[in-house]
Amino acid sequence: MQDTTTSLWETSVGSDPAFLLARANALSLADAAAALASHGLKVRSYSVLALACGDLRPTQRELSEFLRLDPSQVVSLLDDLERRGWVSREPDPRDRRVNVVVATAAGRTACARAREAVEAAQRAHFAVFDDEEFDTFTALLRRLAIGP
């Protein structure tokens, strides 16, 4: 059995960059999910919380666009984080019909703890690379993620 799985890597699918991206992402998500579980977070709620911890005060729409999530998914992630007292919604001074998302002090503490766990999982995941390869890879990946 193991032999066939290994040789699937020699098919055209095994060198298809979109497939490789999907599989690398699946492995990374599994590692991150395991690291975040004991902090009561999922990968998506952690991403929202981490963005709320910056100084940028993103709107729900900006979070949705940046994280490539449906607006309704962002609303439900925010509801959950707000119930725990980790983020709050405040009117945007630029346009008071719109809310921006801000982390509370408790949210910042939770996020910092979760970040340590995620970063440790990530170091393990990217340990296939040496430092130079890691820098090359992430610089190229960032261009791909930003898009045309």
Added chain:
Amino acid sequence: MQDTTTSLWETSVGSDPAFLLARANALSLADAAAALASHGLKVRSYSVLALACGDLRPTQRELSEFLRLDPSQVVSLLDDLERRGWVSREPDPRDRRVNVVVATAAGRTACARAREAVEAAQRAHFAVFDDEEFDTFTALLRRLAIGP
């Protein structure tokens, strides 16, 4: 609004390799899904069909491990492809309690057409790279996708 979305790239999340992987994958999946829709395929069913078109005769379990899908998801993708007459399940000569998955002639034709569409979408998605960058990126990505 656009300004904040742009500056989210300057946060720690915007240079987090796991986030970049997830976002690059989301963009790639959206392109592939659009290209495959007119061929009656989704990204997952196309991946299964493409693997069935090789000479490796994978088992359902091997497909599940390789594609990082639940076994039940693989079963439902195969049921759908089999209903359309694109793949068949045959007993594995190595262990007749197990089925292997093989594409039919019609499945091979459908797959070849779909592959053209996917490859065109992919060329557009990876157009942010020149040839050398593309080769460097996919070689590193492949190591990450194979894992430790």
